[in-house]
Amino acid sequence: MSNETTNDAVLALDAKPEKKEAMGIFFWFCLAWIGLNVLVAVFANVLPVADPVNIDFNHYSVLSPPNWSHWFGTDGNSRDIFSRVVWGARSSLYVSISANLIGFVIGGSAGMYSAYRRGKIDLLLSSVSLVFIAFPALIAVIAVLSFWQPGSEIKVIIVLGLTSIPIVYRVIRAATLSAANQDYILAAKVQGATDRRILLRELLPNVAPTGLSFLMLGIASIIGVQGTLAFLGIQQGDAPNWGEMINESRSSLDQSPWLAIFPSIALVLLILSLNFVGDRFRARFDVTEVKI
Amino acid sequence: MSPLLKVTNLRTTFTTARGTLPAVDGVNFELGENEIIGIVGESGSGKTVLSRTIMGLNPRSNINITGSVLIDGNEVVGSSESDLRKLWGSTVSMVFQDPMTSLNPMMRIGKQIDETLRVRLGMKKADAKAAAIELLRKVGIPSPEERYEAYPNQLSGGMRQRVVIAMALACSPRLLLADEPTTGLDVTIQAQILNLLDTVRADGQLSIILVTHDLGVVATRTQRIIVMYAGRVVEIGATADVFHSPRMPYTKALIESTPKISNPSHTVLPTIPGRPPDLYSLADGCAFAPRCSYATDRCRTERPELEASVEDGHSFACWNPLEINQNVSLRTSKGQ
Numbered sequence: 001m002s003n004e005t006t007n008d009a010v011l012a013l014d015a016k017p018e019k020k021e022a023m024g025i026f027f028w029f030c031l032a033w034i035g036l037n038v039l040v041a042v043f044a045n046v047l048p049v050a051d052p053v054n055i056d057f058n059h060y061s062v063l064s065p066p067n068w069s070h071w072f073g074t075d076g077n078s079r080d081i082f083s084r085v086v087w088g089a090r091s092s093l094y095v096s097i098s099a100n101l102i103g104f105v106i107g108g109s110a111g112m113y114s115a116y117r118r119g120k121i122d123l124l125l126s127s128v129s130l131v132f133i134a135f136p137a138l139i140a141v142i143a144v145l146s147f148w149q150p151g152s153e154i155k156v157i158i159v160l161g162l163t164s165i166p167i168v169y170r171v172i173r174a175a176t177l178s179a180a181n182q183d184y185i186l187a188a189k190v191q192g193a194t195d196r197r198i199l200l201r202e203l204l205p206n207v208a209p210t211g212l213s214f215l216m217l218g219i220a221s222i223i224g225v226q227g228t229l230a231f232l233g234i235q236q237g238d239a240p241n242w243g244e245m246i247n248e249s250r251s252s253l254d255q256s257p258w259l260a261i262f263p264s265i266a267l268v269l270l271i272l273s274l275n276f277v278g279d280r281f282r283a284r285f286d287v288t289e290v291k292i
Numbered sequence: 293m294s295p296l297l298k299v300t301n302l303r304t305t306f307t308t309a310r311g312t313l314p315a316v317d318g319v320n321f322e323l324g325e326n327e328i329i330g331i332v333g334e335s336g337s338g339k340t341v342l343s344r345t346i347m348g349l350n351p352r353s354n355i356n357i358t359g360s361v362l363i364d365g366n367e368v369v370g371s372s373e374s375d376l377r378k379l380w381g382s383t384v385s386m387v388f389q390d391p392m393t394s395l396n397p398m399m400r401i402g403k404q405i406d407e408t409l410r411v412r413l414g415m416k417k418a419d420a421k422a423a424a425i426e427l428l429r430k431v432g433i434p435s436p437e438e439r440y441e442a443y444p445n446q447l448s449g450g451m452r453q454r455v456v457i458a459m460a461l462a463c464s465p466r467l468l469l470a471d472e473p474t475t476g477l478d479v480t481i482q483a484q485i486l487n488l489l490d491t492v493r494a495d496g497q498l499s500i501i502l503v504t505h506d507l508g509v510v511a512t513r514t515q516r517i518i519v520m521y522a523g524r525v526v527e528i529g530a531t532a533d534v535f536h537s538p539r540m541p542y543t544k545a546l547i548e549s550t551p552k553i554s555n556p557s558h559t560v561l562p563t564i565p566g567r568p569p570d571l572y573s574l575a576d577g578c579a580f581a582p583r584c585s586y587a588t589d590r591c592r593t594e595r596p597e598l599e600a601s602v603e604d605g606h607s608f609a610c611w612n613p614l615e616i617n618q619n620v621s622l623r624t625s626k627g628q
Contacts, residue, residue, distance in 0.1 A: 190347060192381035193411065
């Protein structure tokens, strides 16, 4: 039958293996760097590094430049900078990931729900989110944390998490809106799918790539904000973090630049990697008909 | 026996900033078991809104629907979504226009089919998979076991439309609405998909509404056709009757503006002058009057209602109907 042969021809054309766009060596380098930071952050307490907080009086060496026993040098209290940079990764990633989780769980689900439901609830949530976005977030964060002293990590997480909700809401809502208007949502609906199934099984997988790439960018930006807060002295605490280290180095920047250089490099490299990986994810998972 | 689908005096209007837009204006028709009917008309004639209203799929806001749509005795107009959900899939289902967008790009096609089977029919995982593969085979997908694992972007447009049809048929609906199911496909695939729809109709107790702007699509495969213009039914009847002796000048003009292979090459294709009317400001008379060469003063002031022609079930809305059996012919696309 002629139909059969046509089908086979179509199939043969289809059978070509899909060519995947290469991610590039820089992408893998960035991903590896993020992985290294995560590993170091998780295992900071078992790694063979010096105590980052307490002063080692047996090998007292104030402000020594980088050498074999202190790779990144020491600070004014004889604490090892390498160890403090390693522990700083833990603080940065812990605060940033936790704050983003708050933002994504609340803002993301609100965004998906209101984009799917539309109507009054969408109008209300969108207007409220716009009001919050219009107000400069950093000023709000600084104001709240200055009032709610002392600024421990957990308070920073809560405040940064809550302030990230409106913008996460906007991004996820926009992504859901474009997915919800597709025919396959309608098709699922006319096969009798419930709202819950459409949200979780049809929409979530299609919104997830956008969410993931935005999460990367969000983690990067909150690491930066946390650094700012620590630099301004608003976040205090025992655990070292990069912003605080840069802040402490201010007075002796001309004599002992290593105090600022190493935490700055760590900060820049991690944020850069996160941004780059997030950007590539976005480009990669942006499943459109263009590629087909 | 009551018909499977009974549409009575259906009116769908949208309220917009410019005023009220009657997209579907007083439509009546019935559809029996195992029947295939075509709805044709230009873009903007209300075909798609009509099919979505029959499904109960229109947006909730700024819309006003009156009249009645009875599917197997269930009223669709005014029903809540949870009531409609009981009809969707198992009694009435739909195939959408663009197979590129009607499959979830992030889900394997097998999953998309057997999820419906599991959720709606409560099948076990293995049974659902077997049933899904059987459906894929039924719609003519070669090596369905392998295709079951494929993502939509690994399939061609024609294959995807077959998958969409398989999904729509998963819960053995009794009525299938196909809204321009072949518009996005090339002609050879079009014919295959249409033949497929006709085969599944002939196989089981399935009625089909085929919405299209392509007369070639409906000419050979439908039993009856409905011609729509400006939201109203202007002619309805058995396909052969409507094609061989159209009574409404609009129908005749539509048929004549279809390319015919019997014409010598470079024949200028007749077109319908003017454009579809602005639905916001419809005049009192026949909506087609401004473009109609037969129009009289009466056409411009008084709206014609559907009236019966000589053949059984053939009706038209025109004050100056064409003579019966004018020599209008159309080469159909059968066997393409």
